[in-house]
Amino acid sequence: MALSGNANLLLGASHYHHPQSSTNHHHHHHTSIPEAPTLHTIQRLTASDQSFDDTLSLTSPCTSSSYPYLDQFALRNASTFAVSSSDYKDQKIFTSLSRLNMISSNPNMLSSKVQTPDDANNKSPDENTRSTYLSNVTTTIPTDIIQKPLPIEVRVRCIFLRVGEIDTLNERYTSEIFFEATWYTREHKRGSKSESHPGHFNPQLVVLNHMGDSLRHEKWYATNKTAENGLLEVTEYHKFKGVFWERMELNHFPYDVQELSISLTTPLTLHDIYFAENKQKPSGVNRTVFSDQQSWHLYEHVEFQFEQYREEYSLNYDQIHPVLVCTCHVGRKCGYYIWNAYFLIFLITSAALSTFAIPPSNSHGRLQITCTLLLTSVTFRWVVNKSLPTISYLTALDVYAIASIVALCVINVFHGVVSYIYYNQIYLASYLTPVATNALHLSLYPEYSLCRLDRYGFYVLSFIFCLYQILILLWTFWTPFKRRQAMQRKDEKNREDFMNKLGNNDPSNGK
Numbered sequence: 001m002a003l004s005g006n007a008n009l010l011l012g013a014s015h016y017h018h019p020q021s022s023t024n025h026h027h028h029h030h031t032s033i034p035e036a037p038t039l040h041t042i043q044r045l046t047a048s049d050q051s052f053d054d055t056l057s058l059t060s061p062c063t064s065s066s067y068p069y070l071d072q073f074a075l076r077n078a079s080t081f082a083v084s085s086s087d088y089k090d091q092k093i094f095t096s097l098s099r100l101n102m103i104s105s106n107p108n109m110l111s112s113k114v115q116t117p118d119d120a121n122n123k124s125p126d127e128n129t130r131s132t133y134l135s136n137v138t139t140t141i142p143t144d145i146i147q148k149p150l151p152i153e154v155r156v157r158c159i160f161l162r163v164g165e166i167d168t169l170n171e172r173y174t175s176e177i178f179f180e181a182t183w184y185t186r187e188h189k190r191g192s193k194s195e196s197h198p199g200h201f202n203p204q205l206v207v208l209n210h211m212g213d214s215l216r217h218e219k220w221y222a223t224n225k226t227a228e229n230g231l232l233e234v235t236e237y238h239k240f241k242g243v244f245w246e247r248m249e250l251n252h253f254p255y256d257v258q259e260l261s262i263s264l265t266t267p268l269t270l271h272d273i274y275f276a277e278n279k280q281k282p283s284g285v286n287r288t289v290f291s292d293q294q295s296w297h298l299y300e301h302v303e304f305q306f307e308q309y310r311e312e313y314s315l316n317y318d319q320i321h322p323v324l325v326c327t328c329h330v331g332r333k334c335g336y337y338i339w340n341a342y343f344l345i346f347l348i349t350s351a352a353l354s355t356f357a358i359p360p361s362n363s364h365g366r367l368q369i370t371c372t373l374l375l376t377s378v379t380f381r382w383v384v385n386k387s388l389p390t391i392s393y394l395t396a397l398d399v400y401a402i403a404s405i406v407a408l409c410v411i412n413v414f415h416g417v418v419s420y421i422y423y424n425q426i427y428l429a430s431y432l433t434p435v436a437t438n439a440l441h442l443s444l445y446p447e448y449s450l451c452r453l454d455r456y457g458f459y460v461l462s463f464i465f466c467l468y469q470i471l472i473l474l475w476t477f478w479t480p481f482k483r484r485q486a487m488q489r490k491d492e493k494n495r496e497d498f499m500n501k502l503g504n505n506d507p508s509n510g511k
Contacts, residue, residue, distance in 0.1 A: 151271055154203050155182045155278040158302050158326035160285040163260065166292050166330065169389050171248050172211060173260050179238040179326070181205065182278060184231045200234070203273055207240060208263040208323070215242035250388060253395035254337035255480030257487060258296075261327040268321070270308065275324045277304045282498050285328045296330040299487050301494040303327045331484050341384050341397055348377050349404040349465065352411045356458040360450045363419030370412040377405050396480070400472060407465060414457050422450050 157180040164174030185201055207215060218239040226233050246260055266273060277283075283302040290298045305325040310317055352373050355366045381401045388395070394402070 151274050152183055152201060153276055154273055155276050155280075156180065156304070156324060156326075157182075157278040157281045158262070158283045158304075160260075160302070160328050162286060162289045162291075163298060163328070163330070164291050166258070166260070166296055168248055168250075168258075169387060171389055172243055172245050174243050175260065175262075176241040177239070177262055177326075179205075179240065179262075179264070180278070180281070181236045181238070182233060184226070184233055186231060203236065204266050204268060205236075205238065205264050206266065208265055209245045209261070210240075211243045211245050215240060248389065250391060250395045251393065252480040252483075253388065253397055254332055254334040254341070255396060255476060255484075257329055257331045257480075257483050259327045259329055261325050264324045264326070265309070265321055269319045270322055274322055275304075275306055280501075282494070282501060283326075284494065284498070295333055295336075297333060299329045299331070300491045301328070301487075303329075329487055331487065337384075337397065342400060344380065345377065345401055345404045346469070348373055348380070349407050352408050353458070353462055353465065355411065355415065356454060360418050360422055360454050363415060363422065366415040367412065367419070370408060370415060374405065374408040374412060377401070377408060381405070396476075403468065407461075407468075411461060414461070418450060418454055418457075421453070425449075 159178040160175060161178050162176040164176075166173045181203055183201065183203070207217075220237050222235045222237070224233040224235070240262065244260075244262060246258070248256075248258055250256055283304075285298060285300050285302060287298045287300065290296075303326075305327065307323040307325060308320050309323050310320060352370050355369050358366050358369075381398075384397065384401070
């Protein structure tokens, strides 16, 4: 009679009885399950260590070289094989069962030998009891341990050896990157320096954001035998050199901080592999050979992002692959744009306020100057935008330039309104006979009332212009430069961590 995997372990120990009970079994055609096993049978079962060794030798060990965390998974799920002490009142019985449980929890015992009816007849009742009990113990091992091993952890490290030209217009940059991937394996064979042996685990890393055929890739291996558990540490080194695509975020241009990243993935899924940052070996950026130092400031730290993606339009759409993004940061040096863009726009806009010095009667002179300044500002904006990619949102420089154009338009409209009022008063004074004193004074001096309106307009527009400049400065120091300060703090923290690791590895500190 076969028992299910969820059956109680005591059923296996009490399945076989003396010959008298087997005769009763044939008469009633059913099995009566006793409430508890006899103490004598279990003590005889656990007393003979040699019988246990003989029984365990029948099982074929299941070892794993590609998944070193299988043993840890079996030990972590020890509750699957454990038997609760509250189910048994006799402590001796529970001790014997615990001993059986500890032996059965060995990960090497993941399969058991199938017993045939002939073998069962040739064995004694005690041997049948032990083999049946162990078979029921091993059947409680979940099959997902064998079929679904834990994914392998790959620790990564990235160093930007050289960062070349950064092309903001075409959204690309040139770089030379050193990448290191480390993992543990139980494989005792060692591969060569250029390649690993055929049975070795390989993460199969692929670069996603390189452009064209410009990528030059070098790869080599190194192995190191660890003292813990006899594991073999395998390190895969990569050296990438080429042109990489990077989406430029220009919301804060020209105070922007850009991310320069390399994206790596693997055809393996999340069930096979996952990435983690190597805390023992620091990552960083080499700033001494930065070729674009006149335009950018290169930061020292490197950040890691762990993402996932699916293969679009593929039969393996359900498979999720891990993606690793290694990122360094650069901050644009904005001095060129402050003097050649912001300052010139400021001068063009402020020059429009000087038109209020022209008498309101000379309205065509005012309009001529403001229209010229408006066209100059629009032309200057198009010249500045040639150095930027075509984007669907406004940058900080665009907002300032468009606001200046709007200010010129407002001043131009104001001069037009003043000119209309002036000529309207002249028309009324020419065709109407003044009756009151105010009407007579207005007909003789039509510019008198317009001067007061023009003066108020100058005060209001000048106040709004000055307030806008102050708000622009506050926003610049509050938002873009706040992120630059955060990058500097990360650089300092990265430098402190590196010095601490260097001090811990210094052998002179142990003296």
